[in-house]
Amino acid sequence: MERKKPLILITNDDGITSHGIKALVSVAKDFGDVCVIAPDKPQSGMGHAITVHSGITVSEASFPGAKLAFSCTGTPADCVKLGKYHLLQQKPDLCLSGINHGANMSLNVIYSGTMSAALEGALEGIPSIGISLCNNSTEAKMDTSAKVTRILIETFMSNKPDQNLCLNVNIPDVPFEEMKGLRFCRQGKGNWKEYYKERKHADGKEYLWLTGKFENFEPANSDTDLWALNNNYVSLVPVHGDMTNYKELEKGKEWELRWG
Amino acid sequence: MERKKPLILITNDDGITSHGIKALVSVAKDFGDVCVIAPDKPQSGMGHAITVHSGITVSEASFPGAKLAFSCTGTPADCVKLGKYHLLQQKPDLCLSGINHGANMSLNVIYSGTMSAALEGALEGIPSIGISLCNNSTEAKMDTSAKVTRILIETFMSNKPDQNLCLNVNIPDVPFEEMKGLRFCRQGKGNWKEYYKERKHADGKEYLWLTGKFENFEPANSDTDLWALNNNYVSLVPVHGDMTNYKELEKGKEWELRWG
Numbered sequence: 001m002e003r004k005k006p007l008i009l010i011t012n013d014d015g016i017t018s019h020g021i022k023a024l025v026s027v028a029k030d031f032g033d034v035c036v037i038a039p040d041k042p043q044s045g046m047g048h049a050i051t052v053h054s055g056i057t058v059s060e061a062s063f064p065g066a067k068l069a070f071s072c073t074g075t076p077a078d079c080v081k082l083g084k085y086h087l088l089q090q091k092p093d094l095c096l097s098g099i100n101h102g103a104n105m106s107l108n109v110i111y112s113g114t115m116s117a118a119l120e121g122a123l124e125g126i127p128s129i130g131i132s133l134c135n136n137s138t139e140a141k142m143d144t145s146a147k148v149t150r151i152l153i154e155t156f157m158s159n160k161p162d163q164n165l166c167l168n169v170n171i172p173d174v175p176f177e178e179m180k181g182l183r184f185c186r187q188g189k190g191n192w193k194e195y196y197k198e199r200k201h202a203d204g205k206e207y208l209w210l211t212g213k214f215e216n217f218e219p220a221n222s223d224t225d226l227w228a229l230n231n232n233y234v235s236l237v238p239v240h241g242d243m244t245n246y247k248e249l250e251k252g253k254e255w256e257l258r259w260g
Numbered sequence: 261m262e263r264k265k266p267l268i269l270i271t272n273d274d275g276i277t278s279h280g281i282k283a284l285v286s287v288a289k290d291f292g293d294v295c296v297i298a299p300d301k302p303q304s305g306m307g308h309a310i311t312v313h314s315g316i317t318v319s320e321a322s323f324p325g326a327k328l329a330f331s332c333t334g335t336p337a338d339c340v341k342l343g344k345y346h347l348l349q350q351k352p353d354l355c356l357s358g359i360n361h362g363a364n365m366s367l368n369v370i371y372s373g374t375m376s377a378a379l380e381g382a383l384e385g386i387p388s389i390g391i392s393l394c395n396n397s398t399e400a401k402m403d404t405s406a407k408v409t410r411i412l413i414e415t416f417m418s419n420k421p422d423q424n425l426c427l428n429v430n431i432p433d434v435p436f437e438e439m440k441g442l443r444f445c446r447q448g449k450g451n452w453k454e455y456y457k458e459r460k461h462a463d464g465k466e467y468l469w470l471t472g473k474f475e476n477f478e479p480a481n482s483d484t485d486l487w488a489l490n491n492n493y494v495s496l497v498p499v500h501g502d503m504t505n506y507k508e509l510e511k512g513k514e515w516e517l518r519w520g
Contacts, residue, residue, distance in 0.1 A: 042313060044312055044313065045309060045310045045311070045312035045313070046307070046309045047306070047307035047308030047309040047310070047337070047376060048307030048308060048370045048371055049305060049306045049307040049309045049371075050305045050307070050371055050470065051305070051470060052304055052305035052470060053302060053304065053305070055459060055461075055467030055468055055469045056456075056467060056468045056469075056470070057465065057466070057467045057468075058468060077307070077371075078470070081454050081470065082456070082468070084454075085454040085455055085456060086455075086456045086468065107383070107501055109503050110308045110376075110379070110501050110503065111308055111309075111310055111337075116307060116370075119370070119503075123367070123451055124451075151518050151519060151520075154518055155515070155516070155517055155518045158516070158518075159515045159516065162508070162511075165505075165508055166505070168503075181517060181519040181520075182517045182518070182519065183517075184509060184512035184513050184515070184517075185509075186502075186504040186506070186509060187502055187503060187504045189502075191383055191384075194341050194344075194345040195345055195346075196316075196342070196345060196346045199315060201315075205317065206317070207315030207316060207317045208315055208316045208317075208318060208342070208346065209315045209316075210310065210311060210312060210316070210338070210341065236512060237504060237509075238504065238505040238508035238509050238511075238512055239503040239504060239505055240503065240505035240508070241367055241370050241503075242446075242447055242449075242505075243369050243370065243379075243428075243447060243499040243500065243501075243503070244446045244447040244497060244498065244499060245425075245426070245498040245499055245500035245502075246446070248422065248425055248498035248500070249444060249445075249446060249497075249498050251422075251498075252444035252496060252498055253444050255415065255419045255444070256415070256418070256419065257415055257441060257442045257443075257444075258411050258414055258415045258418075258442070259411060259441040259442065260411075260441075
């Protein structure tokens with residue numbers, strides 16, 4: 001009896017027409033039946049947003065390499081919920097998000113639409129990977145990232161991941177020959193030092209444009225995605241939705257709590 | 261010499277005109293100089309979204325009880341970044357987000373605009389509290405929540421919180437006399453079982469409306485916000501931006517990693 005092919009749900013945050021999602025589908029199709037459900041426009045920086053104040057419009061699309069494809073007005077996390085609860089007849093075996101045009105290492109995970117989709121998949125019991133290339137250009141070449149993604153999917157599937165496993169994978173923007181391999185690590189500590197550019201619209205109305213510089217708070221040697229990427233490794237950080245700060249929880253239990 | 265009053269930054273995700281933020285300012289003004297920077301429209305479910313694809317327009321506003329007030333077109337997290345990096349001359353001593361019309365316990369923290377603002381504050385070195393009332397009505401009475409918030413701020417400030425402490429506080433929707441006090445706990449495990457209502461716009465175009473039912477995955481007795489709220493405690497969960505799943509990281513280090 002022929003073994004049923006895995007169902008692979010693919011989404012992203014750069015929108016259904018981006019180069020990155022095309023590269024991802026071109027690889028993933030060799031591992032199973034691909035269904036694409038992706039935003040109809042760029043959704044970078046959307047964090048774990050979901051659409052609660054309006055409806056979501058879904059349109060069928062054609063997508064080379066995919067058995068099924070839909071674009072929608074929702075966020076990346078919406079796309080995964082739509083797949084799980086409305087558009088698909090069975091639960092996907094794997095959820096892939098990306099390939100993102102831009103790094104999502106360190107604290108960027110909390111702002112990332114790419115990673116919100118992957119995390120949403122894992123929360124729904126679908127092993128998931130969010131994949132990002134450390135190059136912000138929408139024109140970035142995806143050949144090397146596609147090659148890495150093939151190795152990554154092979155590795156992921158052969159190690160039989162837990163159904164709630166979510167990996168945040170970042171690929172350094174260097175030639176394949178310079179990469180040193182895959183590396184599990186923790187999320188590095190860092191943050192953005194922001195500033196706002198003051199601009200004017202054509203009608204004279206002022207607006208502010210967010211921009212910033214990422215600061216690495218880790219020491220030179222650390223078992224983090226920041227170190228891994230700086231040393232030409234592909235970083236693999238398992239992430240989850242439990243945001244409890246257990247260290248502060250222990251301290252809190254010593255607090256004097258007032259009442260009444 | 262007179263001691264300088266603390267500067268308190270206040271935001272929310274229900275927008276600057278909501279009842280909840282008015283209740284919060286009415287209490288917070290007794291603890292320091294209040295600056296309100298809030299979205300000009302509801303931003304529920306925005307997760308940790310930030311505005312990266314467009315500019316943000318900021319308008320000065322008048323707000324009873326606040327020394328300074330601005331509304332803006334940005335997200336809750338944007339409001340805190342704007343305060344820290346552009347609108348304020350000094351770093352706030354405390355950041356408060358809410359009072360949200362609706363619960364943000366358990367997994368809801370990852371979808372919550374209220375909590376994204378509080379977490380953003382803590383990431384910027386400002387001790388922060390996100391406060392939510394477990395009642396989704398935009399007309400919900402805030403008197404009891406205001407009373408709880410006063411006790412909460414007193415408790416928070418008197419215990420000299422770390423500059424990166426972020427508390428996710430949920431207030432049960434019961435009379436004050438029935439509440440049992442403040443309680444530190446971890447984020448409870450749970451998730452939404454979703455479904456989509458199919459609707460049509462006036463022009464006949466179809467859309468989907470997300471709705472769902474929250475499922476509690478915890479046992480009857482657990483040291484979680486879910487248990488605390490069910491037992492009429494005000495739940496205090498310290499949260500942070502490190503999303504690493506350390507348990508899965510240990511497992512991952514045993515994986516056979518392919519390459520080339």
